[in-house]
Amino acid sequence: MKTTYIRLSIATALLLGIYSCKKQEATAEGYGEASATTDSTAVISSDSISSVATMNVKDKQFIKTADVNMEVKDVYDATISIEKSVQELGGFVTHSNLKSNVISEDTYNTSNEEAMLVKKYQSENSMQARIPTVKLGEFLALINDKKLFLNSRSINAEDVTSNIKYAELEGKRIKKTSENISQLKTNKDKVQLDDENMSESNQQQFANMDVTDNLKYSTVDIYIKEPKIRIAEIAITNTQSIDDRYKFDFIYSVKSAFVEGYYLIQRIIVGLIVIWPILLIGAIGLFLYIKRKSARKIQQNISK
Known part of the structure; x- marks a missing residue:
């Protein structure tokens, strides 16, 4: 079979x-x-x-x-x-x-x-x-x-x-x-x-x-x-002439630069606020350093 x-x-x-x-x-x-x-x-x-x-x-x-x-x-x-x-x-x-x-x-x-x-x-x-x-x-x-x-x-x-x-x-x-x-x-x-x-x-x-x-x-x-x-x-359509027409606008560019500068200042301030603990520690360290330096200077004057 x-x-x-x-x-x-x-x-x-x-x-x-x-x-x-x-x-x-x-x-x-x-x-x-x-x-x-x-x-x-x-x-x-x-x-x-x-x-x-x-x-x-x-x-x-x-x-x-x-x-x-x-x-x-x-x-x-x-x-x-x-x-x-x-x-x-x-x-x-x-x-x-x-x-x-x-x-x-x-x-x-x-x-x-x-x-x-x-x-x-x-x-x-x-x-x-x-x-x-x-x-x-x-x-x-x-x-x-x-x-x-x-x-x-x-x-x-x-x-x-x-x-x-x-x-x-x-x-x-x-x-x-x-x-x-x-x-x-x-x-x-x-x-x-x-x-x-x-x-x-x-x-x-x-x-x-x-x-x-x-x-x-x-x-x-x-x-x-x-x-x-x-x-x-x-x-x-002549696209080149349109590009040339809008390629550069002095007044608009100045205005945009002013606005961007304003936003940049804001970002810097915000950044400083974010790192305030570091700035505070640095300020205290600088203060102690200046104070110690002044004390050492006074002591040297007394010794003379």
């Missing part, structure tokens, strides 16, 4: 990420229909897009991904256009990080009250979109029209047909193992085996859902940037 459990665990671990038998059949049918639609799309985009994006091979299933790096005239306008195209094709954007990298920033005073802030910057955006696989070629053709210069583009089609068929066979074996476990005498070991088998089955179903999603939707990573530096001119 332990040998059966070990084999069950190893097989189930290998099956993570692989399509299960029932869902494989459904997906295969759906993918066959989708591939038929892809053929018409391929005619539209065959001149500008790699055949990998629209590839359709009988009895084969592919998980497709794409990575596009290009330069565009205006990053913001291109981003809006790409996001709109994604929605129109039935896809969705999972990530979009549009930002402007400031190269330099300078302020030029144009009058006593006004100034001009000049920023030199370059915009870029890093996006990720999920596109229905049957529309991948059409989407790549749409974003290809936005480019000024294509830095790089990679399109991948991973053949998962054999994995799906293997998963079908393993699914049948796991089902048979589950039936064998159910025939065992109920005890602590059977409960543990059944619980672990169910847990691994749930994990496999989760992985199957992920594969189903990847077959239906292709992931496209897009990086766009502007080839030239842009300049932004922003009207602002």
Whole structure:
């Protein structure tokens, strides 16, 4: 029984990420229909897009991904256009990080009250979109029209047909193992085996859902940037003239110095009051010292 459990665990671990038998059949049918639609799309985009994006091979299933790096005239306008195209094709954007990298920033005073802030910057955006696989070629053709210069583009089609068929066979074996476990005498070991088998089955179903999603939707990573530096001119207040206006006030400074001096005298008096015992002891010591010195002087005069 332990040998059966070990084999069950190893097989189930290998099956993570692989399509299960029932869902494989459904997906295969759906993918066959989708591939038929892809053929018409391929005619539209065959001149500008790699055949990998629209590839359709009988009895084969592919998980497709794409990575596009290009330069565009205006990053913001291109981003809006790409996001709109994604929605129109039935896809969705999972990530979009549009930002402007400031190269330099300078302020030029144009009058006593006004100034001009000049920023030199370059915009870029890093996006990720999920596109229905049957529309991948059409989407790549749409974003290809936005480019000024294509830095790089990679399109991948991973053949998962054999994995799906293997998963079908393993699914049948796991089902048979589950039936064998159910025939065992109920005890602590059977409960543990059944619980672990169910847990691994749930994990496999989760992985199957992920594969189903990847077959239906292709992931496209897009990086766009502007080839030239842009300049932004922003009207602002001349802060330097304001600083100069209030930098130094003689009358106010004299008044403040007088007040600070008055507070300083108060602090000195308070400090003397705090140490009055020390001052008293010092005064008594000084008095005794002077008295003793005077007495010694008088005695010396008498001796003469």
